Amino acid sequence: MxxxxxxxxxxxxxxxxxxxxxxxxxxxxxxxxxxxxxxxxxxxxxxxxxxxxxxxxxxxxxxxxxxxxxxxxxxxxxxxxxxxxxxxxxxxxxxxxxxxxxxxxxxxxxxxxxxxxxxxxxxxxxxxxxxxxxxxxxxxxxxxxxxxxxxxxxxxxxxxxxxxxxxxxxxxxxxxxxxxxxxxxxxxxxxxxxxxxxESQGWARVIIDQAVPYDVDIDRVQERLLEIATRMSEDPAWLHRIIDKPEVWGVESVSSEAIVIRLVVRTKASAKYEAGRELRRRVKLGLDDLGLHLPSMQSIVVKGMEQSK
Known part of the structure; x- marks a missing residue:
């Protein structure tokens, strides 16, 4: 039951x-x-x-x-x-x-x-x-x-x-x-x-196409640009961000108003823009020491600015 x-x-x-x-x-x-x-x-x-x-x-x-x-x-x-x-x-x-x-x-x-x-x-x-x-x-x-x-x-x-x-x-x-x-x-x-x-992989390249007066001593300006960039690459603050020796590739273009000289520096990808701004500042100060009066870029047509070496 x-x-x-x-x-x-x-x-x-x-x-x-x-x-x-x-x-x-x-x-x-x-x-x-x-x-x-x-x-x-x-x-x-x-x-x-x-x-x-x-x-x-x-x-x-x-x-x-x-x-x-x-x-x-x-x-x-x-x-x-x-x-x-x-x-x-x-x-x-x-x-x-x-x-x-x-x-x-x-x-x-x-x-x-x-x-x-x-x-x-x-x-x-x-x-x-x-x-x-x-x-x-x-x-x-x-x-x-x-x-x-x-x-x-x-x-x-x-x-x-x-x-x-x-x-x-x-x-x-x-x-x-x-x-x-x-x-x-x-x-x-x-x-x-x-x-x-x-722009963040591998390395980057800072390219500066610097216009100088037509009647300037090209060799002297190129030596000065290379000296400025080399000093920056040896600066302890930039030593680990610039990964190769700076180079002056030479005359990029010629016009009746100016000659354009190309300066290049290889950097770490992450340092490209910062290094470019600092290098341009140093180039301006360095060329001022030579007493150069830089021409106006408005009257210059630079050819080949995006071309490689």
Whole structure:
């Protein structure tokens, strides 16, 4: 009798649970799927962030640098590791969000009673829609992946993307964010980027095309320019930012008003603009010592300014 009563109680309990699940099972299941998706994304994001932080911290320790900006005094490869790791971390976070969101949607549809055949049909429909109407998104996605994994750019790089140029602040699956010198933040679709000019990789070259009077002693001016640049390269403040001996490439152009002489200095990529401004200041002061009255550039047409040696 006791066993029969116990079985009856158990059956009643299971019936109550079944009745409750029939009434509230779907809403609860959907809620759990949504919460689970957020928890999964948080875990994946935390794991990616921990890996990125570990790589960056390891590079800083090896470079004995207190912050990422100080890595400019370290070998370039270490700077690239930091920038590329952060860019890849940004891309992986975005990719994880899309994947977890898609899985959560499929799970929710299953809870709501949509059968597997319908899910397959929906996937086929979405695939067809993607092939017709989402070609741009797919192109953005693939181009973004290739740019990051080929190390075309990284967070912190100074780049020229054609319509926008500046410092890369974020690299996503679909959009790359670039802040220009005026502070404007540009959102550039990855699929629309057909060329990348990266000024933060390898080395850079400061080029100064200095106009001097037509009747000047060319050899004397060239010697003076080379002396100015050489002194700057030997200055302790610039010793580690100028990576090669300065060169005077000679006369770049001649007109009735002036002669243009080209001076070039190779620097670290991160020091190009700062070194260029300092070198121009020193050139001006050095030519003042020679008593030269420099001609107005408004009356001079300089040819070949963007040509290489």
């Amino acid at each position: 006791l066993t029969a009563a116990t079985d009856e109680t158990t059956a009643t309990g299971w019936a109550a649970v079944a009745e409750w699940w029939e009434s509230w099972g779907q809403p609860v299941g959907v809620l759990l799927a949504i919460v689970g998706a957020f928890v999964a994304f948080w875990i994946v994001r935390a794991a990616i962030g921990r890996v990125v932080h570990g790589v960056v911290s390891g590079v800083k320790r090896r470079a004995d640098a207190a912050d990422t900006e100080a890595l400019s005094n370290s070998p370039l490869a270490q700077v690239r590791v930091v920038q590329r790791t952060r860019a890849i971390g940004s891309v992986l976070n975005t990719l994880a969000a899309w994947v977890i969101g898609a899985l959560a949607l499929i799970l929710i549809l299953s809870i709501l009673g949509v059968n597997a055949a319908s899910l397959v049909a929906m996937a086929g429909f979405l695939g067809a829609a993607a092939g017709v109407g989402a070609q741009g998104v797919i192109k953005d996605f693939l181009n973004g992946l290739f740019m990051v994994f080929e190390d075309q750019l990284g967070i912190g790089d100074v780049v020229d993307l054609g319509e926008a140029s500046g410092v890369v602040e974020s690299v996503g699956i679909r959009v790359t964010q670039v802040r220009d010198v005026h502070g404007t933040l540009w959102y550039v679709r990855n699929g629309e980027i057909v060329r990348v000019g990266n």
